Amino acid sequence: MRHPPRYRVRRALVAFLSAALTALVPVTAAGPAQAAAAPSPSLSPSAAAASGAGYWHTDGRRILDAQNQPVRMAGVNWFGFETANYVAHGLWSRDYKSMIDQMKSLGYNTIRLPYSDDIFKGTQPNGITYANGLNTDLQGLNSLQVMDKIVDYAGSIGLKVVLDRHRPDSSAQSALWYTSAVPETTWISDLKALAARYQGNTAVIGIDLHNEPHDPACWGCGDTSVDWRLAAERAGNAVLSANPSLLIFVEGVQTVNGQSNWWGGNLAGVATAPVRLSVADRLVYSAHDYATSVAQQPWFSDPSFPANMPAIWDKNWGYIFKQNIAPVWLGEFGTTLQSAVDQKWLAALVDYLRPTNTYGADSFNWTFWSWNPDSGDTGGILKDDWQTVDTVKDGYLATVKAPGFTGGGGGGGGDTTAPSTPTSLAVTGTTSSSVSLSWRASTDDTGVAGYDVYRGTGRVGQVTGTSFTDTGLTAGTRYDYTVRARDAAGNTSPASAPVAATTTGTGGGSAGCKATYKVSSDWGSGFNGDITVTNTGTAATKSWQVTWDWPGNQTVSGMWNASYSQVGRTVTASNADHNGAIAAGASTGFGFGAAPGGAGTPVLNCRAG
Secondary structure (H helix, E strand, O other): OOOOOOEOOOOOOOOOOOHHHHHOOOOOOOOOOOOOOOOOOOOOHHHHHOOOOOOOEEEOOEEEOOOOOEEOOEEEEOOOEOOOOOOOOOOOOOOHHHHHHHHHHOOOOEEEEEEEHHHHHOOOOOOOOOHHHOOHHHOOOOHHHHHHHHHHHHHHOOOEEEEEEEEOEOOEOOOOOOOOOOOHHHHHHHHHHHHHHOOOOOOEEEEEOOOOOOOOOEOOOOOOOOEHHHHHHHHHHHHHHHOOOOEEEEEOEOEEOOEEOOOOOEOHHHHOOOOOOOOOOOEEEEEEEEOOOOOOOHHHHOOOOOOOHHHHHHHHHHHHHHOOOOOEEEEEEEOOOOOHHHHHHHHHHHHHOOOHHHHOOOOOEEEEOOOOOOEOOOOOOEOOOOOOEOHHHHHHOHHHOOOOOOOOOOOOOOOOOOOOOOEEEEEEEEOOOOEEEEEEOOOOOOOEEEEEEEEOOEEEEEEOOOEEEEOOOOOOOEEEEEEEEEEOOOOEOOOOOOEEEEOOOOOOOOOOEEEEEEEEEEOOOOEEEEEEEEEOOOOOOOOEEEEEEOOOOOEEEEEEOEEEEEEOOEEEEEEOOOOOOOOOOOEEEEEEEEEOOOOOOOOEEEEEO
C-alpha cells in the first residue's frame, strides 16, 4: 500500500505580542481578584487506579468522575479523521487495537480524536491495511463506524476519548467555526449527531467544539458572525440538549484586546466574558501552545527565556486554573525537539502543568500533539516506522502522566460484558525456534470472536481457535505467555494465568551481543530507562534477549520496542518483531518505565539468536 502523503499541521505565524508582554508580572495564586482554591491532596495509588467511572463533571478547576473522584486527562492527539484519509492515521501499518494498547502501555489515558464534518457524509476511509489479519473488523465500515470501533476499544481498556471538531472539511482548518460550504447550522447539527451517537457510551467524555479559532474570530465583541464566545455557547448548549452529561471543551482565540497568542491559545477574554452553558459544571477551557518548530514568537528570544514563560501562560490561560474559575485542558502542545530553545520550552511547560506525583489530579489536563509521526512541524510520540517510541519526547512527559481510568466505557450502550478468562493455558510443544500453546475456550454472552496471545507484554498472535504456535524464537531461551479472549464488541477478558516455555538447544549464551543501560529521567517515585543492544558478532542477529536483576524492589510498568516479563526481581526483555534483526556492529534500542526511582545500574546479560 502506498503511504499517504505526509500530513502537515498548517498554522500561520501569529501576530507578535506588544513589547509590554515580555515585562508581564506573573499572576500568582494569591494575587487575582478571586482567590485560588487550596491544592487538593494527591490521589493515593489505590484511589487513583479506580477513578474515571461514568460521565464527568467539573468543580471549580477540577474535573470529577461520577463518584466525585478527581481525574486528570494525560493523553495524546491521534489525527487523521479530519484529513482526506477520513480515518486515524497509521492503520496502513498497524492494527488499531495494537496502537491503542501501546498508548495505554506508555501511560497515556486519553485520546483527542480530530475529525472534519466530511465524515457525516458516509465517507469511506482509505489508508487501512487488512493484510496479515490486521484491522479485520474494520473492513466495509464507513468513517463514523470506524470511529465507533476506536472509541469502543479505547473505552474497553480504560482510555477516555475527546472528539475534536478540527475542520469543517478535509481541505484545511478555518479561522471561524463555519465556512460558505459548511454553515453554522451544519456545524451544530453534526455536533448534536455525535452527542446523540455516543449517548450512554462513557468512553466519550466530551466534545471540543472547534479547533483553533483565530483572527477575525473575537472573544466577547458581540458580533455574532465572529464572536467565538457566543458561538461556543450556542453550540455547547445544543450538544447538552442532546446529551447533558458531556463535557464541553471551548478553545481560546488568537487576539484579545490587541494582544495575540497561538491560534486557539488566547483565553484572556474569559476574565470578563465567560462562556455560559445551560447545564452547570460541564465547561472546560482549552488552550494550545507550541514551540519554534511550529512558529517563531517574540517570547522565545526574550533575554529571560524560559523564565518569562509562566507569566505568558498565566496571562493567556493559566489564570483560569489558578483563580479556580474552571478546569483548563492544554489540548495541543508539541515540538520536534530539534532546537535547544524547544527543549527548554517543553521542560518549562511540563513543570508549569504541575507534576502528578506532587499535585495528583489538581493539575492542568493535557493531550500532546501528537501520537502520529507524520505531523510535519512537530513529529510525534511515534517515530516514522509507526512502531518505535521517541523515548526522549515521551520522557519529558513522564512527571505529568496520570493514572489510568476504570475500563468498560465502550460498547456504545450495547454489549459491555467481557468474555470469561481463558483457562488451562499449556505448552504443547517446543523446538529450538518455536513454542506451541493450547487453552480452554472462554464463554461470552454474545460469543467469543477470538483470542490474543501475548509473549511478555507484546501481542504475538490473534487466532479464532484455542491453539497457537509462536515462531522465530531463540534457542535455549525462556518465554512467558498469556492469552486474552475478545468478543465482537471489542470487550477483552482478563489475562489467563501465565505459562513459561523454554525453547530447545543451547541458545546464544552470553555471546553475540552486548547491552548498555541508561536512566533517561528519574522523578523519585518512578523513572524511565533506555537500553541499547549492539550486535558484537560477525553476522546479523535474528533475535535477542536481555535479562537483569533489579538491586531493589523495582517493577517495570511498561516497555516499548521489546516485550518483557518480570518474575521477582528478574526482568527478561525480548526483541519486538521489527528489531530482532541487527546487522553486525549495528545497534537497536528499547525503553521502559519502572518504579520506584533510584534503582542504580543493574548488570545486563545479552544473548543473540
